[in-house]
Amino acid sequence: MNGKRDFFEEELAPRPGDEDILLIDIDGFEGPLDLLLALARHQKVDLTKISVLALAEQYLTFIDKARSLHLQVAADYLVMAAWLAYLKSRLLLPDPEPLEEPSGEELAARLAFRLTRLQAMREAAEKLTERERLGHDVFARGMPEGVALGQATAWQAGLYDLLAAYAARRARHFASTIQMKKRTVIPLAEARERLMRLIGPSSSWAPIDHFLSEYLVRPELRATARASALSASLELVREGELELMQAASFAPLYVRRKPKEDARA
Amino acid sequence: MPDLFVATAASSNVTSLSPEDRRLHLRMLEAILFAATQPLTEAELASKMPEGIEIKPLLQELQTAYASRGVNLRPSGDAWAFRTAPDLGFLLEEHRQEEKKLSRPALETLAIIAYHQPVTRAEIEEVRGVSTSKGTLDVLLETGWVRPRGRRRSPGRPLTFGTTREFLDHFGLSEIGDLPGLAELKAAGLLSATIPPGFEGQPPFGVDAAEEDLLERETS
Amino acid sequence: MPDLFVATAASSNVTSLSPEDRRLHLRMLEAILFAATQPLTEAELASKMPEGIEIKPLLQELQTAYASRGVNLRPSGDAWAFRTAPDLGFLLEEHRQEEKKLSRPALETLAIIAYHQPVTRAEIEEVRGVSTSKGTLDVLLETGWVRPRGRRRSPGRPLTFGTTREFLDHFGLSEIGDLPGLAELKAAGLLSATIPPGFEGQPPFGVDAAEEDLLERETS
Numbered sequence A: 001m002n003g004k005r006d007f008f009e010e011e012l013a014p015r016p017g018d019e020d021i022l023l024i025d026i027d028g029f030e031g032p033l034d035l036l037l038a039l040a041r042h043q044k045v046d047l048t049k050i051s052v053l054a055l056a057e058q059y060l061t062f063i064d065k066a067r068s069l070h071l072q073v074a075a076d077y078l079v080m081a082a083w084l085a086y087l088k089s090r091l092l093l094p095d096p097e098p099l100e101e102p103s104g105e106e107l108a109a110r111l112a113f114r115l116t117r118l119q120a121m122r123e124a125a126e127k128l129t130e131r132e133r134l135g136h137d138v139f140a141r142g143m144p145e146g147v148a149l150g151q152a153t154a155w156q157a158g159l160y161d162l163l164a165a166y167a168a169r170r171a172r173h174f175a176s177t178i179q180m181k182k183r184t185v186i187p188l189a190e191a192r193e194r195l196m197r198l199i200g201p202s203s204s205w206a207p208i209d210h211f212l213s214e215y216l217v218r219p220e221l222r223a224t225a226r227a228s229a230l231s232a233s234l235e236l237v238r239e240g241e242l243e244l245m246q247a248a249s250f251a252p253l254y255v256r257r258k259p260k261e262d263a264r265a
Numbered sequence B, C: 001m002p003d004l005f006v007a008t009a010a011s012s013n014v015t016s017l018s019p020e021d022r023r024l025h026l027r028m029l030e031a032i033l034f035a036a037t038q039p040l041t042e043a044e045l046a047s048k049m050p051e052g053i054e055i056k057p058l059l060q061e062l063q064t065a066y067a068s069r070g071v072n073l074r075p076s077g078d079a080w081a082f083r084t085a086p087d088l089g090f091l092l093e094e095h096r097q098e099e100k101k102l103s104r105p106a107l108e109t110l111a112i113i114a115y116h117q118p119v120t121r122a123e124i125e126e127v128r129g130v131s132t133s134k135g136t137l138d139v140l141l142e143t144g145w146v147r148p149r150g151r152r153r154s155p156g157r158p159l160t161f162g163t164t165r166e167f168l169d170h171f172g173l174s175e176i177g178d179l180p181g182l183a184e185l186k187a188a189g190l191l192s193a194t195i196p197p198g199f200e201g202q203p204p205f206g207v208d209a210a211e212e213d214l215l216e217r218e219t220s
Helices: A032-041 A052-068 A075-092 A104-129 A159-182 A188-199 A208-216 A219-238 B019-035 B042-048 B055-066 B086-093 B104-116 B121-128 B134-143 B165-171 B182-187 C019-035 C042-048 C055-066 C086-095 C104-116 C121-128 C137-143 C165-171 C182-187
Strands: A153-156 A242-246 A253-257 B071-076 B079-084 B098-101 B146-152 B159-163 B212-214 C071-076 C079-084 C146-151 C159-163
Touching: A032 A052, A032 A075, A032 A104, A052 A075, A052 A104, A075 A104, A104 C104, A104 C121, A159 B104, A159 B121, A159 B182, A159 C137, A188 A208, A188 A219, A188 A253, A208 A219, A208 A253, A219 A242, A219 A253, B019 B042, B019 B055, B019 B079, B019 C071, B019 C079, B019 C086, B042 B055, B042 B079, B055 B071, B071 C019, B079 B086, B079 C019, B086 C019, B104 B121, B104 B134, B104 B159, B121 B159, B134 B146, C019 C042, C019 C055, C019 C079, C042 C055, C042 C079, C055 C071, C071 C165, C079 C086, C079 C165, C104 C121, C104 C137, C104 C159, C121 C159, C137 C146
Parallel strands: A153 B098
Antiparallel strands: A242 A253, B071 B079, B146 B159, B146 B212, C071 C079, C146 C159
């Protein structure tokens, strides 16, 4: 029947074809299992009889190719690749003796099962969309007189509305909590002002952390305090207010007020 | 064994059609009239049916078939519609009820009562951040989804509110614990804010119920 | 002369009633169901009818009477409603509602919830092999086709999801057991969390470990 599938964003069927499958980027897939299923379907056999070994090889080739093309490969694809490489070795090398863990065959069967199950659900989803749907192929009465049961007013409210109302209200509550977090950033101006004030007129060297001790005791402020203080101190050095000294990379950073030219005389 | 529908082929001028065609045409008319959002004139009906069909005899046949049913096919002016049989109007009388949507504040208050029951009015206001108008609680009490539960054992002994069995039935929940928690709301995509630490396990579904003196058992 | 309505008095256990009474009851049910704005449960119907009437046989009789008509009486779960016959949908395109389109992941998730219910979010993710993104579960909740069903009796007491009566009504299913291919999938062990024995190598026939506890009733 026409337009039966109108309510999907896209057709279920189209998946990359054989020839282009190695050329397309990974974004077309919804994760490693989805990609594996697409590859498996290209073996064109009953999924229960699929060669998991061949499948593992195809997957590894695919990932290698994607990486050689410098495509971004998400971590979960790489995790699956590592697991499949392991599975491959387990399948190729017979287990010397029964191990605690499942055998290669058991792992392979489990994978084949998951692929079959996912495929079954895809087909089920498709069958659902092929049904005659209310408001689309089947219709309710256009002018119902209305039947009330017991009450004078039928109150309408759905569970979704209820949950959404609650979530929105609580979210507003949380939003104010989050704004407090914003204050955990030490602005550059504040760091600058603080450095100048604490260093004072002293021209003796002191570790920069010394002036930040109040911030550094609070873990959430440590990074921002250091970053802002460093930027501020660089700015002040450029302006000729301060001097910085560091013995080696990652060694403590020392700071002092730049001695006045005339003070030396 | 009662005759449910008395099919009278009153009109003999349709005999040129096969019984199957005629039957299909009757079914088509039935479906069109049923789904229509207003009474349809014969011209309108004809425009929706295959061409060259005489509508009038079909309508009369349907009218006769439904004459003894709970629903009748009735002309009003030159338009036709299915209507409840006049003698059964009493079934609908109390039904001329309006359908009302719960207002946003009412929905929010209902949600807070559901999640935090037993909860006092002051506590509801604390979560909502605004005072609750008298009307909001009244509306919720009217829905039958909310009931006074008891009194909190605290100064002033404020009234506590909770939800009813009808609430669960209406929202398709088997128990109040089936409401998704904050983390689950977030996981489902309903809550976009970050949940501050310490709130994950929330909501706690109420203050310790022991801190409450139950009212006399309500009906239901 | 076509038989418009085939009246089958299938149920002989109502013979104690006079034909007039039974006829009246059928007419009443018909009127109520025609007037209803949404499917009515058998309990709701019973509350509108004279006391002590067995609703089910009457509903079945009406269902049979309307089976060949342009309008059918359909159950969805324990609720009943008149709906236009599916084969006549082409006549009624003007009534088609704009609907929100479901994404492929949402549709797949819907199918998993329907076939595996009650099912937790983690189980859905296990089947799909990806984590459920935002806008999947909440969209499904918003359609009203999916609802929280209860909590699994396992660590963390995760929320389980299932389908609603609206889901059945929308997809024209009288019960969940009518889902296409459900029995076959179950027999093949594909609705189970655990792999059926002898899965690899041969087609999975005659697997009896398929009835895993995934489909076990939740507490309610």
